[in-house]
Amino acid sequence: MNRLKTINVALLGLGTVGSGVAKLIERQKEELPYKIGANINIKRILVRNKEKYLGAVADPMILTTDWQDIINDAEISIVIEVIGGIEPTKMYLLEALNAGKNVVTANKDLLAEYGRELLETAAQNHCDLLFEASVAGGIPIIRPLKQCLAGNHLTEVMGIVNGTTNYILTKMSSDGMDFNEALQKATELGYAEADPTADIEGLDAARKVAIMASIAFNSRVTLNDVYIEGITKITAKDIQYAHELGCDIKLLGVAKNTPTGIEVRVHPMLIPSTHPLATVNDAFNAVFVHGDAVDDAMFFGRGAGEMPTASAVMGDLIDIARNIKFGCTGRINCSCYKSLPIKHIEDIESCYFLRMQVDDRPGVLASIANVFGNNSVSIAQIIQKTSSEGVAELVVITDKVIERYFNDSLTIFASMSIVKEISAVIRVYSGE
Amino acid sequence: MNRLKTINVALLGLGTVGSGVAKLIERQKEELPYKIGANINIKRILVRNKEKYLGAVADPMILTTDWQDIINDAEISIVIEVIGGIEPTKMYLLEALNAGKNVVTANKDLLAEYGRELLETAAQNHCDLLFEASVAGGIPIIRPLKQCLAGNHLTEVMGIVNGTTNYILTKMSSDGMDFNEALQKATELGYAEADPTADIEGLDAARKVAIMASIAFNSRVTLNDVYIEGITKITAKDIQYAHELGCDIKLLGVAKNTPTGIEVRVHPMLIPSTHPLATVNDAFNAVFVHGDAVDDAMFFGRGAGEMPTASAVMGDLIDIARNIKFGCTGRINCSCYKSLPIKHIEDIESCYFLRMQVDDRPGVLASIANVFGNNSVSIAQIIQKTSSEGVAELVVITDKVIERYFNDSLTIFASMSIVKEISAVIRVYSGE
Numbered sequence: 001m002n003r004l005k006t007i008n009v010a011l012l013g014l015g016t017v018g019s020g021v022a023k024l025i026e027r028q029k030e031e032l033p034y035k036i037g038a039n040i041n042i043k044r045i046l047v048r049n050k051e052k053y054l055g056a057v058a059d060p061m062i063l064t065t066d067w068q069d070i071i072n073d074a075e076i077s078i079v080i081e082v083i084g085g086i087e088p089t090k091m092y093l094l095e096a097l098n099a100g101k102n103v104v105t106a107n108k109d110l111l112a113e114y115g116r117e118l119l120e121t122a123a124q125n126h127c128d129l130l131f132e133a134s135v136a137g138g139i140p141i142i143r144p145l146k147q148c149l150a151g152n153h154l155t156e157v158m159g160i161v162n163g164t165t166n167y168i169l170t171k172m173s174s175d176g177m178d179f180n181e182a183l184q185k186a187t188e189l190g191y192a193e194a195d196p197t198a199d200i201e202g203l204d205a206a207r208k209v210a211i212m213a214s215i216a217f218n219s220r221v222t223l224n225d226v227y228i229e230g231i232t233k234i235t236a237k238d239i240q241y242a243h244e245l246g247c248d249i250k251l252l253g254v255a256k257n258t259p260t261g262i263e264v265r266v267h268p269m270l271i272p273s274t275h276p277l278a279t280v281n282d283a284f285n286a287v288f289v290h291g292d293a294v295d296d297a298m299f300f301g302r303g304a305g306e307m308p309t310a311s312a313v314m315g316d317l318i319d320i321a322r323n324i325k326f327g328c329t330g331r332i333n334c335s336c337y338k339s340l341p342i343k344h345i346e347d348i349e350s351c352y353f354l355r356m357q358v359d360d361r362p363g364v365l366a367s368i369a370n371v372f373g374n375n376s377v378s379i380a381q382i383i384q385k386t387s388s389e390g391v392a393e394l395v396v397i398t399d400k401v402i403e404r405y406f407n408d409s410l411t412i413f414a415s416m417s418i419v420k421e422i423s424a425v426i427r428v429y430s431g432e
Numbered sequence: 433m434n435r436l437k438t439i440n441v442a443l444l445g446l447g448t449v450g451s452g453v454a455k456l457i458e459r460q461k462e463e464l465p466y467k468i469g470a471n472i473n474i475k476r477i478l479v480r481n482k483e484k485y486l487g488a489v490a491d492p493m494i495l496t497t498d499w500q501d502i503i504n505d506a507e508i509s510i511v512i513e514v515i516g517g518i519e520p521t522k523m524y525l526l527e528a529l530n531a532g533k534n535v536v537t538a539n540k541d542l543l544a545e546y547g548r549e550l551l552e553t554a555a556q557n558h559c560d561l562l563f564e565a566s567v568a569g570g571i572p573i574i575r576p577l578k579q580c581l582a583g584n585h586l587t588e589v590m591g592i593v594n595g596t597t598n599y600i601l602t603k604m605s606s607d608g609m610d611f612n613e614a615l616q617k618a619t620e621l622g623y624a625e626a627d628p629t630a631d632i633e634g635l636d637a638a639r640k641v642a643i644m645a646s647i648a649f650n651s652r653v654t655l656n657d658v659y660i661e662g663i664t665k666i667t668a669k670d671i672q673y674a675h676e677l678g679c680d681i682k683l684l685g686v687a688k689n690t691p692t693g694i695e696v697r698v699h700p701m702l703i704p705s706t707h708p709l710a711t712v713n714d715a716f717n718a719v720f721v722h723g724d725a726v727d728d729a730m731f732f733g734r735g736a737g738e739m740p741t742a743s744a745v746m747g748d749l750i751d752i753a754r755n756i757k758f759g760c761t762g763r764i765n766c767s768c769y770k771s772l773p774i775k776h777i778e779d780i781e782s783c784y785f786l787r788m789q790v791d792d793r794p795g796v797l798a799s800i801a802n803v804f805g806n807n808s809v810s811i812a813q814i815i816q817k818t819s820s821e822g823v824a825e826l827v828v829i830t831d832k833v834i835e836r837y838f839n840d841s842l843t844i845f846a847s848m849s850i851v852k853e854i855s856a857v858i859r860v861y862s863g864e
Binding site: 020024027028031034035132138139140143144147148149150151152153218276279291292293294295296297298299300301302305307308310311312313314315317318319322323326327328331332335337 | 452456459460463466467564570571572575576579580581582583584585650708711723724725726727728729730731732733734737739740742743744745746747749750751754755758759760763764767769
C-alpha cells in the first residue's frame with residue numbers, strides 16, 4: 001500500500017449530479033481516511049461559466065473553464081465526468097486516460113456508443129474506467145454483474161431503467177390517465193425534461209440496456225444494436241385490457257443471450273402483475289437478471305436524481321482510490337472478450353397482444369383465425385367486445401411466434417376490408 | 433500483473449454448496465482465463481470420508497481427509513470453506529490466513545461470532561477474506577454494501593433473509609395453513625431441515641443481520657447483540673387480521689443506525705402489503721437498504737440452494753484470483769472502524785399489534801385504554817370482535833412507543849381479571 005495521504009480529483013461539471021458528488025465528498029470527509037486510507041480532495045472543477053458557480057464552492061479558485069488546467073495537472077489522478085453528451089466529453093476522457101488518469105463517468109450516451117474505445121484506452125494505460133452511475137442511477141448493477149455474478153452464464157437481463165416512462169405508465173395504470181395527460185403531469189413534477197423525446201421514445205433505456213448487455217454477456221452491444229420502441233402509442237384502453245388479462249404494461253429493456261445470438265430491445269410489454277418487475281412503480285427502476293447459477297435476482301431503487309446518482313459515482317470513486325492505494329488500477333476492465341452475433345428483431349420470438357377493430361358480423365373471427373393459422377401464429381387467448389355499431393373490438397394474445405410471421409399476418413390484416421383498424425400491437429412477456 | 437497461469441485452490445467440504453462450486457469452476461473453465469487472466473484448479477478437497485466422494489470427482493487423488501495436506505501446500509493460494517460450523521472450521525481459516533492463503537467462506541455462524549478475529553487476521557496477512565455467500569445466498573449484498581454504497585451513510589438494512597420461514601409464512605398467508613401444517617409442508621419440500629430450530633427461532637436470520645449491520649454501519653455487531661424472536665407463535669388468525677389491516681406478516685431482520693446507537697433485531701413484523709418486501713414470497717430472500725444518498729434500494733433473489741450459493745462463492749473466488757494477479761489481496765478488508773453502542777430492545781421504539789381476549793361487557797375497552805394511556809401508549813387503531821360467549825377479541829395497533837412502556841402495559845393487563853388472554857404481540861413496521 002502506498003503512502004499517498006490525499007488523492008486529488010477533478011470534477012467535470014457542477015450540475016445536478018456534480019453538486020451531489022461534491023456534497024458527498026464533503027459529507028464523507030471524516031470517513032474516507034478509514035474507507036480508503038487517504039483523503040479525497042476536489043482540486044479542480046471544470047465549468048462553462050465560472051461566475052455562475054462562485055457561490056457553490058468554498059474556494060472559487062478551484063473553478064476553471066480550461067480543460068488544460070486539469071489534463072496538465074499531474075497531481076490529479078481521478079477525473080469524475082458528469083457533464084454528459086458525446087463531445088467534447090469523449091475527447092476529455094480519452095486524453096485523461098492517455099495521461100494515466102482514472103475515470104469515473106455517469107455518461108450512458110458515451111458508454112453505449114464508444115464503450116469499447118474508452119475501455120480499451122483505459123486498459124492500455126492500466127487505468128480504471130468505472131461507470132456504475134450510467135445505468136439505473138443509485139442501484140448497484142454494474143459491479144454486481146461484473147463481479148458478484150461473474151461465476152454465472154447470464155442469459156437474461158431485463159429492466160425498467162427509465163423513471164420518466166415508468167412514472168407515466170404508472171399514472172396511466174393507476175389513475176386511468178391517457179398518455180398526454182400523464183406526460184404533462186410528469187413534466188410538472190420534473191420527472192420529464194422539457195424535451196422528453198429520449199425518454200418516451202425509449203432511447204435512454206436503450207443506452208442502458210446496451211451497457212448492461214455488454215457486461216452480462218461479455219460481448220459488445222452498442223446503441224445501434226438495440227431495437228427501440230417507445231410508449232407514445234400506448235393508450236389507457238390497452239392498459240385496461242392488460243389488467244383484464246392479469247398484466248401490467250411496462251417499458252422494458254430486454255437483453256437475452258440465446259444460442260443463436262443476442263436479443264436486445266426496448267419496447268412496451270405486458271407482464272403478469274405477479275412478476276417482481278410489475279410492482280416497480282412511479283419513478284423507481286429495477287433490473288431483473290437470470291443466470292445459470294444464481295437463477296433469478298432483482299435490483300431495485302432510484303434510477304435517477306442528484307443524490308442517488310452521486311451515490312453510484314461515489315462508490316466508483318472510493319473503489320478507484322483504493323486501487324490507487326494498492327497500486328492495482330485497471331484491475332477490472334473491459335469484459336467483452338466474446339463477439340456474439342446480434343439477432344434481428346424480425347427473428348425474435350415473442351407473444352403478442354393485438355387489439356383491432358373489425359366488422360361485427362358472422363365469419364369475421366374465422367377469417368382472422370385463418371390468417372393467423374396460415375402464418376404459423378397460434379392464438380392463446382381472445383377477447384371480443386362490441387365497440388360501436390357494426391364494429392367489434394378484438395383482442396388477441398398469441399402464443400410465442402417469430403416476429404416476421406406475426407408481421408406477415410399484420411400485413412394481410414391491413415389489406416382486408418373486414419379489418420377497420422389495427423389499434424395496438426404490444427409484446428407480451430412469456431416467462432423464458 | 434503477475435504471470436501466474438493457474439491459481440490453485442482447496443475446497444473444504446463437498447456437500448451441497450461444495451459440489452455446486454466444483455460444478456461452476458468446471459462450467460466456467462473456458463471463461464476464467466478471460467475473466468481472471470489465469471485458470472482455477474481445485475488441487476485438494478477436504479472431506480471426512482474419501483470413499484463417499486470417490487464417484488463425485490474426476491481424480492480421486494485430490495480428495496483428502498487431512499488438513500495438513502492443504503495448509504502445508506504452498507501452491508494453494510485460496511481456501512474455499514463450505515463445511516460450516518464453528519470448529520474445526522475456525523482453526524482451519526485462521527491457519528490458512530496466517531499461512532498467507534486467501535479465504536472464501538459461506539459460513540455465517542463463524543462470521544457472525546468471530547468476524548473481527550478472522551478479518552483482523554486476514555488484514556495482518558494482507559489476505560482477502562470474502563463471504564458474499566454467508567448472507568442471502570446468491571443475492572449480491574456484501575459487495576454492494578461494502579463498495580457500491582460506500583459513499584452513503586446507511587441508516588437502515590432490513591431483510592427477509594431466511595427462506596424457510598418465508599416459505600412457511602407465505603403458505604400460512606396464501607393458503608390459510610397454520611404454523612405446524614406449513615412447517616410440515618416446508619420439511620416435505622426440503623425447505624426446512626430435520627431440526628428446523630435455527631430457522632424458525634430466527635437464529636439463522638440473526639446471524640445474517642449481524643453480518644450486514646457490521647458492514648452497513650462500519651461497527652461490529654455480533655450474534656449476541658441481536659434481539660431474536662422466531663415465528664412459532666404466529667397463528668393463521670394473526671395473519672388474517674394483518675390482511676384486514678392491509679399488511680402481511682414477515683420474519684424480518686432489522687438493523688438501524690440511530691443517533692443513540694444501533695438497533696438490531698429479528699422478529700415477525702406486520703408490513704404494509706404495498707412495501708417491496710411484502711411481495712417477496714416463498715423461499716425468496718430480499719434485503720432493503722436505506723442510505724442518505726441512495727435513498728431506498730432493494731436486492732432480491734434466491735437466498736439458499738446449491739447453485740445460488742455457489743454463485744456467490746464463485747464471485748468471491750474470481751475477485752480474489754484477480755487480486756492475486758494484480759498483487760493487491762487484502763485490498764478490501766474489515767470496515768468496522770467505529771464502535772457504536774447497541775441499543776437494548778426495551779429502549780427501541782416500535783408500533784405494536786396486540787391481540788387479546790377480554791370480557792365482553794361495558795367498560796372493558798375504557799379500562800384497556802386507560803392502562804395504555806397511563807403508560808404513554810397511544811392507540812392508532814382498534815378492532816373488536818366477539819370471539820365466543822362472553823369473550824371479545826380485541827386487536828389494538830399502537831402508535832410508536834418505547835418497548836419498555838408497552839411491556840409495562842402488558843404486565844398490567846396480565847394482572848387484570850377482565851383480560852382472559854394475551855394472544856399475540858407482533859411489532860408493526862412504521863416506515864422510518
